[in-house]
Amino acid sequence: MSNPQSAICNRESQILYRPATASDQKTIRAIIREAGINPLRWQWSNFLLAANAITSEVVGTGQIKTHGDSSRELASIVVRPAHQRRRIASEMVRRMIAQDARESNAPLYLLCAGNMLAFYERFGSRRVERSETPPYFYFRPPDAPGGLCGGFPARRPDCPVVTVLSAEDKRAYAG
Ligand SMILES: CC(C)(COP(=O)(O)OP(=O)(O)OC[C@H]1O[C@@H](n2cnc3c(N)ncnc32)[C@H](O)[C@@H]1OP(=O)(O)O)[C@@H](O)C(=O)NCCC(=O)NCCS
Numbered sequence: 171m172s173n174p175q176s177a178i179c180n181r182e183s184q185i186l187y188r189p190a191t192a193s194d195q196k197t198i199r200a201i202i203r204e205a206g207i208n209p210l211r212w213q214w215s216n217f218l219l220a221a222n223a224i225t226s227e228v229v230g231t232g233q234i235k236t237h238g239d240s241s242r243e244l245a246s247i248v249v250r251p252a253h254q255r256r257r258i259a260s261e262m263v264r265r266m267i268a269q270d271a272r273e274s275n276a277p278l279y280l281l282c283a284g285n286m287l288a289f290y291e292r293f294g295s296r297r298v299e300r301s302e303t304p305p306y307f308y309f310r311p312p313d314a315p316g317g318l319c320g321g322f323p324a325r326r327p328d329c330p331v332v333t334v335l336s337a338e339d340k341r342a343y344a345g
Contacts, residue, residue, distance in 0.1 A: 184224060185258055187265055190217035190231075197228045198246075205248040208281070211235055212246060218266055220249070220258045229253040232262040234270055234278070241304035242270065244280045244335075263293055264343075267335065271344035278335045279307060287331060294343045295333040307332050 190198060195214040202212060212233070220230030230249040236242050244266060249258045270278050279298075282290055287297060300308060335343070 184222060185229070185256075185261070186221045186223040187261065188219055188221060190214045190219050194219060194228065198231055201228065201231050201248050201250060202246055204250070207248065208245065217246070218262055218269075220253075220262055230258045230262055232259075232266055234266055237304070237306040239305045240276070241306050242274060242276050242278050243306075244270075244278055259289075260292075263290075267293055267340055268344035271337075271340040275337045277337055278340060279304065280333045280335075281307065281330050282333065284329050284331050287333065290333050293335065294339040295335045298332050298334050300332075302334070303332050 192214055194217070195212075198212055198214060198217055198219075213235070216233040216235050218232050219228050221228045230247075230253065232247045233245055234242055235245055244263070247259055247263060249256075267278065278295075280290055280295060
C-alpha cells in the first residue's frame with residue numbers, strides 16, 4: 171500500500187492527498203469553521219489534506235490527534251460542499267487509518283454524529299459505550315463542541331457517538 175501521506179494524485183478524481191504545511195493553517199481553520207464542527211486543536215502538522223490537483227484548492231481535511239490521556243482520535247474530517255459525494259472523505263479516512271496502523275498500536279477513537287456511524291463502520295470502526303471510552307471522551311462536557319448530548323446512548327440521530335477502531339482492526343483494514 172502507498173504511503174497515505176505521500177502526495178499521490180488520484181487521476182480519476184484529480185485529487186491530490188498530501189500532508190499539510192504551516193502555510194495551510196489558515197485554510198484548515200476556515201474549512202473547519204465553515205463546516206461548523208469541533209473547533210478544538212487544529213495543529214496543521216496533524217493534518218492530511220485533499221486538494222484539487224490542478225488548482226491546488228484545498229477541498230478536504232482530516233487529522234489524527236493525540237490527547238493528554240494518550241488516546242488517539244481521528245477528527246476534523248471535512249469535505250467542502252461542492253466536492254462532496256466523490257469518495258474524497260473515504261479516501262482520506264482510508265489513508266489516515268493506514269498511516270496510523272504503521273505508527274501506533276493504540277486504538278483509534280472517533281467522535282461522530284450518530285447518523286454518520288454507518289460511514290465509519292465501513293472502515294471497521296464500532297460504536298463504544300461510555301464506560302469503554304478513555305478519560306478524554308468520558309469527561310467531555312456534554313455541551314462542549316462535539317459534546318455527547320448528555321451521555322450515551324445518543325438521544326437524537328445527530329447526537330455525537332464515540333467509535334473505536336482497535337489496533338488489530340486497523341492493521342487488518344490497512345492490509
Ligand atoms: C461527512 C463528509 C466528510 C463526507 O465527505 P464525502 O467526501 O462527501 O464522503 P464520501 O463521498 O467519501 O462518502 C461516502 C459515504 O459516506 C456517507 N455520507 C457522506 N456524507 C454523509 C452525510 N452528510 N450524512 C450521512 N452519510 C453521509 C454516504 O453513505 C456515502 O456513501 P454513498 O456515496 O455511497 O451514499 C462531508 O459530508 C462533510 O464534510 N460534512 C460536514 C462535516 C462533517 O459532518 N464531518 C464529519 C465529522 S465526523
